[in-house]
Amino acid sequence: MIEVRELTKRYGGTVAVDALSFRVRPGTVTGFLGPNGAGKSTTMRVLLGLDAPSSGAALVNGGPYAALRRPMHEVGALLDAGAVHGGRRAFDHLGWLARSNGIGTRRVAEVLEQVGLAGVARKRVGGFSLGMRQRLGIAAALLGDPGVLMFDEPVNGLDPDGVRWVRRLMRALAAEGRTVLVSSHLMSEMELTADRLVVIGRGRLIADTSVRELADRFARGVLVRSPRPEDLAAVLVAAGGTVEPARSGTAEDAPSGTGEGAPSGTGEGAPNGTGEGAANGTGEGAPSGALSVTGLDAAEIGERAAAHGIPLYEVTPRSASLEEAYMELTAGSAEFGAVAS
Amino acid sequence: MLDAVAAEWWKLRSVRSTHVIVSVAAGFAVFVVLLAVQQAHVWDGLDAAQRTRFLLRPLQELGGWVAQLCLGVLGVLAAASEYRTGMVRTSLVAVPSRSRFLAAKAVVVALTGLAVGEAVSIGCFLGARLAVGGRPFPDQRAPIAHDLPGFAVSGVAVAVFALLGLALGVLLRSAAGAIVAVVLLWHVVPLLVYHLPGPWNERLGSVMLSGLPTEIAGLSARQSIYGDLLSPPAAAAVLPAYALVPLAFAGLALARRDA
Structure with a gap:
């Protein structure tokens, strides 16, 4: 003790x-x-x-x-x-x-x-x-x-x-x-x-x-990617979820568990060649068909999408990003932080 | 307390610097005896008038004098090497009582200093006598039992230097700084004092640490840079003060400082 x-x-x-x-x-x-x-x-x-x-x-x-x-x-x-x-x-x-x-x-x-x-x-x-x-x-x-x-x-x-x-x-x-x-x-x-x-x-x-x-x-909801993001968003909002377009290509949106280990941390669309992936190359802010959903868990999202025949490429709960939680918690308290560019 | 002393003894004997320092002191004692052999040959070539002025004692005392410096350095390293490596924190986590920590170190350093000091000092005295054999040097005519206490006190002075070094090591936390301080007290300050105008050279020269054994033995300091104004009991009181006063300051500093 x-x-x-x-x-x-x-x-x-x-x-x-x-x-x-x-x-x-x-x-x-x-x-x-x-x-x-x-x-x-x-x-x-x-x-x-x-x-x-x-x-x-x-x-x-x-x-x-x-x-x-x-x-x-x-x-x-x-x-x-x-x-x-x-x-x-x-x-x-x-x-x-x-x-x-x-x-x-x-x-x-x-x-x-x-x-x-x-x-x-x-x-x-x-x-x-x-x-x-x-x-x-x-x-x-x-x-x-x-x-x-x-x-x-x-x-x-x-x-x-x-x-x-x-x-x-x-x-x-x-x-x-x-x-x-x-x-x-x-x-x-x-x-x-x-x-x-x-x-x-x-x-x-x-x-x-x-x-x-x-x-x-510090749960950040679920990251969902679909070739029909608008349809999916409508379905999920109707089911009581809150949906925002997820930004791709930035470290903050990497749907990784540990921050460092996940190979998908470098931009989720690119390897699949779905078209939206092109946005990844040009960087931040461009919608990539990825949605950030809160208020619904991964199972509910999957079921709603299946019920409406909307294909899903990825469903990643982002609740485990402790690294982010930690960074957010300690933001402004780093004694010797480098000045961000 | 016994555990702490045993741990400090283990620490002291498990580093090379201790072995090197003790070897240097012992090697110097052997060197002194070899010089005495050479002095005996010189003696044989002198005429009667020269022989009455040819003394062996300065050579005999050299061993203890060098051992004072060696063991002073050993005392410094016993404390300063812990500060240099940061190991002092490990030590204080194992033995949280600062006074017990310092006391255990002092016991080990003092006993080591005493053992080496007596061995070197008495070894040089007896070894040099053996080397010159029956040659009647003017300062070697007294029986061994008469001169031995003087050299035994010189051995005690070695332990005092070791404790002084330990205290300086704790106070300064730097081996370089503490060793410089030991060397200053060992020989540089006595040399400076010797050149002071009288009567201060004599007065201050009488309380110099390295000169105290001579005074305790009741001998004249005319041949040396030291004074001899103190009576043997007074000198015997000043000698341990050189260890105890700095140790008391070290204990205070250790108790008040963050480790």
Whole structure:
């Protein structure tokens, strides 16, 4: 259990965290999201007793972290995987950590095995890749078999296999009833890992919600393409839906689930050669026969269209675009945003 | 506390810099003994008048003096390398009590400094005596038991330098800055003080850290750049202050600072 209450942290005149409150419950993976500079790492540092709060409280298992005598048995944390002495061997790095909390060396060998670093235990950390350092940091967090785990950007630098491994590990840890807080600035990553989301921007809480609620809240209706868009629009409006022409060729209208992964994200009409596709080449604003429908779900749209003999080329619910939801949520709160052209 | 001390000991012995520093100090002790062998040969070629002015003690004291610098650097690195890599956060997550963290580091650094300091200082003393054999150097006529405490104090001064380095490492958080500060206190400031107009050269020269062992042993500092105005008990009180006062400031800074 992690609890942050009205937490404020100032560095000189800069407010890094501003009256932030949220709770992280056991048995779930909670994604801690925000743009760079939003205050995620600061919040974690305060939670771990590294930085003192300017006001408010950050509690772990009901008390301040600094009051814990052998904290690694209760809380495991990965803050910065690069923060290791390059001259020390992996086994020694975990060894001194374990020793500081009265944990035996057998456990060190166990976690090295668990994160897949057993083969390089006697190698100096200086020669490790970023991905290996991430694994070493995760091993350190697991040493004391803690009930609360905090990971700051754990997939940075990992290859796809490593990313998947971390994802599974987080889910497995939560399934065992542990409290897991994972920070990230990538919504696409959290979408696959987290059950709940705490979104912050400029140090303030933007959303504290489940992944599903957030998706529903930012539902964009259903994208429909048909060679007879006018007929279809009339039918759907009659059925109680709201219909707008969808703009093609822009990233915002890509009917993709993850923002990045879907191959259709580059303009939906073009590969089919239906005629409207020509509009795609000339860019934004041109109607392409694609409609954005709200108020009706994909099944209802399909049935209405079939009842009226209108062919459909595509029916894509756009409720899963968490990336967009996140961008919308954090718009204006990015600390170091580039100026849009 | 024992866990924290054991962890700090593991940290210290698992990096190469520690081994290098201790090897340099030990190597220098061997070098001193080799120089003593050479001094013995020089002695053999001198006439009686020259022999009365030929001293061995400055050479014997060289080992401890170099060990002071080496272990001062070791103390600096014990703290500053954690700040350089950011590992200090990992350390404070493992041991959240800042006072326990610093105390554990101080215990390990002090004991390492003491062990190396005594080994080098007493090793140079006894090794040089062995090397010159029965040759009656004017400053080697006292029995070993008479001169040994002086060299033992010099070994303690090595531990004080190690702690001073540790405190400076915590305060400055930079190895380069803290090592420069250690070198200043080790030799540069005493040299400057030596050139001050009297009586200040003598007064300030008496409280220079490297000169304290001589004063504690009750020896004259006429041959050195240091003063000898302090009584042995007064000098013995000033010596630990060089470690404890900076450590107290380091403890305050550590407690008040965000890591």
